[in-house]
Amino acid sequence: MPFPQITSRPPSSVDALRRLIGLRWLSLAGMSTVLISVPWLLDIPLPAPPLFKILLALTAFNVVSLLRARQLADEIRGIELFIQLCVDLTAWSTFLYFTGGATNPLISLLLPLVAIGAAILSGPYAWALAALAVAAYSILWDFNEQLDIYDSGLAVHWHLAGMWLTFALSAGVIVWYVVRMSAVIRSRDQALAEAREARLRNARIVALGNLAAGAAHELGTPLGTMAIVAGELARNPQLDDNTRADAELLREQIAHCKAILGGLTLRAGSLRAEGGQTLPADAWLKGITERWRSLRPRVPLATRIDCGHPAPNLVADATLEQAIHNLINNAADACPQGVECEARIDAEQLVVAVLDRGPGMPAKLQTGHTALDSTGEGLGIGLLLAFGAVERCGGGIAFAPRPGGGTLATLTLPLSALSP
Template structure:
């Protein structure tokens, strides 16, 4: 079985983090040049040393401008940037005692960053450069003259402690930032995988629906004929004929839905809906639902402002709102409420029922279809798919006093013509 190596971190993000760390290196070099002569009464080649942070400042400004222009960077560029930092510290250490300078431990964070962000060949190459620099500085360096050997040992140990603390802080900061970026990427991948699986289920349901629409045409026609004959039969009492007429009307709605199924399934959003005011659009959905379930009381409250925004009547979103109301009616057949409002560039539809309330455990972000009769199954799955495609969301919460509140939120920017 083939096992792929883990992909290195994004070079663009790694370069931006490296630019921030380079400012810390520049500050550390300037601090050494300014503070060490005052603390240790040492004479440092200040002119030569100041040229190194000056060069790093110029390189960092150019890198910053490049990072803002480009979104993607090649891994080779990140390796070269780390090699520049390694070379700058090596030159700085050459003028300040070489391998005897405790600051030489600062080469280790550069190697650690390279190991965390570069591919294995580049990481090993950077480690080899660091070992080579350390070895060269062992014999080739400018020694510093310290007259008090006891003071020299004391400050050397203090320098070792300081470089250890700085190295540990830099490594932890960088690894924590990189780990957070990896977790964010993994979460995005998991969400994309869930969306793909959900889309596959919806496609499978669409194929089944097409076959069902074809097969249901004949029995629905037969039922319509029988219901019509019963409604016109004078031998039946008035209540029975009224029930037969209602049955014929509902069969007519079913045939109309099946007749529009093919047209709705294949139409594009821009072609499949007309432009309507938000309140008119949602009110039309509610009226069509009422014709299908006239025995369920539905209270509607609409607050779309004095001038409701114009929206494209997306048929898939119509079905999503229809399914939410239908699920609320299944849970609360004695009555439910629907609130429509436009708030902060969003269309918000709330369905409030007096059913059994939220299940335990709560509903996931996008539930899988359940068996018929349980509710919150295929219809809700389709609703989640349609709403998420437009950048919206569906959330469920407990209703005070018992029941559930289903809140559908849609961005107006995705619905405007």
């Protein structure tokens, strides 16, 4: 039985590349803002030609990276992410070279690149990026083109203001990226936990299948003996009519048990009981309810089946048939006075509702994923098997209190999973 589909996806290198592209657009916006606003607001001339070349080159590289990211379907190697960050580091280092080098407060913007590299790169690449950032800072300390600032006091003031601004920007970028990565990692951990739970549940179901096969083999002989004894009792002329009717009912139930055990071998490993034969949805459901009535004739079962005219054809699944049977059986155990079963087609889904007026269902059993019940009261194994069969087909089972008392069990199945 395959695992249920996991909606949350673990973090991938392609996702990391897309985030780097988004951050690079922010870097380009920041460089453009500095190039336009500094000469106008601070009256500090900047070498526009080389800075425009840096902007154009980085923009072209980001466009190429964006086109590549849209075409990627598989994971990319860590070396490519490392190269992406090295390009950002080179662009900012060159930009800082023409704008004062290490004396430019924007030098602190190299730190977010190192933090991002530590989050998405493997250890060797992350350390290499950190070493390159330190080397760039050291080189810019001695090799740079100083800006012409006419007022040294004003220069110190704006330098301190720039340091505050770059610190705030660096802190914001680091927190934003780390929070995003942490959320993705938590989502991945949750997906792994769900997959692990599904694997354990499937292992229990496989173990139950092995036990069922052994039980089918061992029960054949005592059931045959019981059938012979029940037949002799039914033919005994000394019995009164009521006792003879009970003996006939007993013989019929034993025959049903033998038929079920005989079908286990045919159904083992088979997902579709009819071997490819299609049935209308209403005929399939009526067959399930009629077989259930033959097994428990003393519990009234009211059915309302409306699957449209004509009803859609489906290839029935033996495990799904057993799941519906288990839901009706559990309702009958809770309310022997009578149960109801309703079925309909709703938005490309087959919806089967089982209603009873019993005491209600224990909350711990409403998920069907708990440990098997060992109290002898039932509701454990049947629900586990029902949930496993329905989830394998992409459906679900939900329980809710019924107005006026009792339980409403709703089983939903996508018609696409049952289509021939």
